[in-house]
Amino acid sequence: MAAFAAALPLLVLLVGLPILMKPAVKVAPIAWVVTVLVAIAVFQLPLGVTLLAALQGALFGIFPIMYIPFGALVVYNTLKATGWMDKMQGAMANLTVDRRAQALLIGFGFGAFLEGICGFGAPVAIPASILVGLGYDPMMAALVCLVANTGPVPFGSLAIPTVTLAGTTQLDLMKLSAMSGRLMAPMSFLMAFLTVFAMSRGRGLKGALPAVLVTGLSFAATQLVVSNWVGAELTDVIASLVCLTATALYLSRAMKKDPWLFPGESAATSRPREFHPRELFLSWLPYLLLAVLVILVNLDATKRYFNGSAKGFEWMLVQAQLYNPGKLYKFAWLQTPGTIMLIAGLLAFPFLGIPMRRYGEQFGKTFKQMIPSFIAVASILSISEVMNLALPIVDPKTKLAVWGTLGVKQISMVNTMANSIVSVVSAHVYPVLSPVFGTIGVFLTGSNTSSNALFGNLQKLTAHGLGLSDVLMASGGNAGSPAGKMISPQSIVIAATAVGLLNQEGRIMRQTIKYTVVYLVVVAAMVWLCAFAAPQLVP
Numbered sequence: 001m002a003a004f005a006a007a008l009p010l011l012v013l014l015v016g017l018p019i020l021m022k023p024a025v026k027v028a029p030i031a032w033v034v035t036v037l038v039a040i041a042v043f044q045l046p047l048g049v050t051l052l053a054a055l056q057g058a059l060f061g062i063f064p065i066m067y068i069p070f071g072a073l074v075v076y077n078t079l080k081a082t083g084w085m086d087k088m089q090g091a092m093a094n095l096t097v098d099r100r101a102q103a104l105l106i107g108f109g110f111g112a113f114l115e116g117i118c119g120f121g122a123p124v125a126i127p128a129s130i131l132v133g134l135g136y137d138p139m140m141a142a143l144v145c146l147v148a149n150t151g152p153v154p155f156g157s158l159a160i161p162t163v164t165l166a167g168t169t170q171l172d173l174m175k176l177s178a179m180s181g182r183l184m185a186p187m188s189f190l191m192a193f194l195t196v197f198a199m200s201r202g203r204g205l206k207g208a209l210p211a212v213l214v215t216g217l218s219f220a221a222t223q224l225v226v227s228n229w230v231g232a233e234l235t236d237v238i239a240s241l242v243c244l245t246a247t248a249l250y251l252s253r254a255m256k257k258d259p260w261l262f263p264g265e266s267a268a269t270s271r272p273r274e275f276h277p278r279e280l281f282l283s284w285l286p287y288l289l290l291a292v293l294v295i296l297v298n299l300d301a302t303k304r305y306f307n308g309s310a311k312g313f314e315w316m317l318v319q320a321q322l323y324n325p326g327k328l329y330k331f332a333w334l335q336t337p338g339t340i341m342l343i344a345g346l347l348a349f350p351f352l353g354i355p356m357r358r359y360g361e362q363f364g365k366t367f368k369q370m371i372p373s374f375i376a377v378a379s380i381l382s383i384s385e386v387m388n389l390a391l392p393i394v395d396p397k398t399k400l401a402v403w404g405t406l407g408v409k410q411i412s413m414v415n416t417m418a419n420s421i422v423s424v425v426s427a428h429v430y431p432v433l434s435p436v437f438g439t440i441g442v443f444l445t446g447s448n449t450s451s452n453a454l455f456g457n458l459q460k461l462t463a464h465g466l467g468l469s470d471v472l473m474a475s476g477g478n479a480g481s482p483a484g485k486m487i488s489p490q491s492i493v494i495a496a497t498a499v500g501l502l503n504q505e506g507r508i509m510r511q512t513i514k515y516t517v518v519y520l521v522v523v524a525a526m527v528w529l530c531a532f533a534a535p536q537l538v539p
Contacts, residue, residue: 003420005042006413009035009383010444013489018513021506024493025372028379035383035413043413049393049403050386052323057385059322059329061378061490064336065447069121069494070370071341075286076129078345078362082354085133088283096251098259099136100196100208104215105251106130107148108195109244112219115149116236117294118337119157121494123149126287128498135265138499140199143511146495148195150482150519151188151219152236153448154180157337158298159232161448162478168456169474173232175539179475181227181235182537183526185220187479190522192216194515204260211247211255218246237295282352289344290337297335306335325395325402372502376493377446384445387413388454418458427466431531432524434459434473435480439520446490448481468531472538476527483519486512 009031016027036054039045079085096102106127115123124145131141154161155177162180166173192215197205205212222239230238297306304310308317318331333339349359390412391404404410411419418437425433437459441451455477463473485491492505492512501508530537 002042002416005038006387006416008038009387010440013380013443017489017492017506018487018509019506021504021510023372023503024376024380024489024496024505025503028376028383028489032379032383035386039386039389039413043410043416045389045391045410046403049323049391050389053385053389054382056322056324056327056329057382058378059331060385061381062374063318063331063333064338065381065490066121066370066374066377067336067338068118068341069125069338069373069497070366071338072118072122072126073129073370073498074359074363074366075341075345076126077366078349078354078359079283079286080129080133081362082352082358084279084283084352084354085130087279088130091280091283095248096255096259097261098208098251098255099262100200100204100260101211101247101251101255102131102134102136103144103148103195103199104192104208104211105244105247106134107144108151108192108215109219109240109247111145111149112152112236112243113240113291115152115156116158116234116240117291118341119153119160121491122337122341123152123156124491124495125498128495132499135262137262138501139504139507139511142492142495142499142501142508143198144195146486146491146508146512147191147198147515149491150191150485151184151223152240153482153485154184154478155223155227155232155235155239156448158237158294159235161452161481162232164449165452165456165474165478168453169460169470171460171471171474175471176475176478177232177235178228178539179471180232180478181224183475183479183523183530184227185224186526187482187519187523188223189216189220191519192219194518198511198515200260207260208255211250214250215243215247219243233298237291282348285348285351286341286344289347290341293340293344294337297340303335307332323403324393325397326393370497373493373497377490380490381445381450384450384454387444389413390415414454415458418455422458422462427468428532430462430466430468431473431476431528434476434527435483435520435523438477438480439484439516441477442481442484443488446485446488448478448485451481451484452478469535469538472527472530476523479523479527480520483516483523486516486519 012031012034016022039050111123111127128141128145132138162176166176192212196208196212219239222242226235226238305313306316308314316334319328321328391410392401392406393403395402437455438451441454459473459477460470463470487509492508496502496505
């Protein structure tokens with residue numbers, strides 16, 4: 001009964017979005033109310049701590065999570081309003097007018113690059129917006145980018161999800177990186193195929209096989225090598241650059257004759273547009289600066305200054321104790337890609353001849369455009385925080401209970417669900433379920449990082465209890481998380497916002513859920529095989 005009550009918020013989201021097809025801005029607040037009521041009435045959590053936890057989750061949902069796509073969309077909208085995005089899109093179309101090739105180059109390759117340097121919503125929002133500008137149907141653009149943005153996810157944002165998993169579980173980072181890479185490389189290769197299949201089905205996939213092989217193999221092979229022998233942090237950045245280079249070189253020489261177009265299009269209307277190299281460079285300048293600045297503020301020699309941990313630089317970090325002294329709300333405002341994207345725009349726009357007045361106009365318009373997204377995502381992250389709330393909460397300094405009573409344990413809603421699942425499975429079944437926890441975690445939070453924080457230690461402890469490899473089970477959850485990205489309300493809201501389909505999130509989820517099932521089946525089979533048929537693959 002308690003497990004069913006704990007799952008009620010998830011059921012509200014699952015019924016409201018894909019079945020009733022209601023907008024996330026309406027469904028998520030209802031699910032939030034259900035979460036709070038269940039936490040108080042069923043799990044006997046105090047009203048005060050429940051509401052404070054909900055507040056912290058909502059704040060985290062906006063800063064930094066929604067702040068990142070906000071910064072990306074302000075820059076995009078400014079480039080669009082001033083004509084520079086059209087020049088970038090013209091350059092893309094000049095390289096190839098084949099719609100399948102554009103999906104691989106922009107949705108898969110460029111999306112992977114954005115995932116590597118900033119993650120969160122940017123790898124969906126920016127490529128989807130570009131594809132719409134190139135003439136894609138908005139629903140198609142959202143679907144392509146949600147499917148494509150899977151392979152790079154565990155190593156996104158300079159591998160924050162995998163680093164968080166190591167910190168949560170206290171397992172060796174290099175082993176987790178290697179195992180995650182061994183699982184994700186085949187999945188990345190598969191998702192390159194599904195990116196093209198999502199938009200053209202089998203008839204389009206057949207003619208694009210060489211391009212898919214170039215894109216998928218270049219990314220997957222590099223991802224495997226870097227994650228296993230270099231380290232987690234630069235896996236996506238290096239793999240995406242290799243992928244973009246290989247794909248662009250191939251497209252510059254191939255797929256020129258009889259390009260695959262959408263129904264109703266002709267080669268004449270989709271012919272390459274004239275562009276100048278200088279304009280191409282300038283149109284990409286904000287994103288090039290974004291990549292450089294993100295790397296600079298995350299170097300070992302600099303990141304302690306920008307995250308506020310260096311003496312004298314504490315002002316770089318906004319932090320507050322809302323309900324848990326062991327889990328402060330933190331926001332490194334200058335290190336977040338949201339701020340860096342806005343700064344990149346400020347630095348680049350004078351070279352493009354864009355006045356700051358136009359930048360300011362788009363800042364305000366983008367804020368109004370994203371208000372429904374802010375509400376939806378803040379509600380979802382607030383739900384996650386409450387569902388993960390357990391008592392007692394102990395002050396790590398005084399060892400006294402801040403909330404609850406020492407010796408009286410009240411487990412969280414998430415743990416209640418997890419325990420009910422684990423209690424009925426065997427060691428031979430759990431490897432198949434390991435990726436499912438990652439999917440559920442990302443569905444709840446929209447973040448692989450948050451999912452690993454939520455379920456990482458559960459994976460480790462369950463593995464110990466069942467005699468399984470803790471590195472494999474934790475990595476299985478890490479590899480399963482991208483499946484949740486495709487159906488996460490947060491990701492879908494961001495995609496809908498970017499392509500102008502707000503209030504149609506349910507339609508998008510109906511399209512992506514079939515690819516989530518395929519992804520989960522394949523990755524679960526690989527985890528099971530590594531556990532019992534090929535344990536030598538586990539570091």
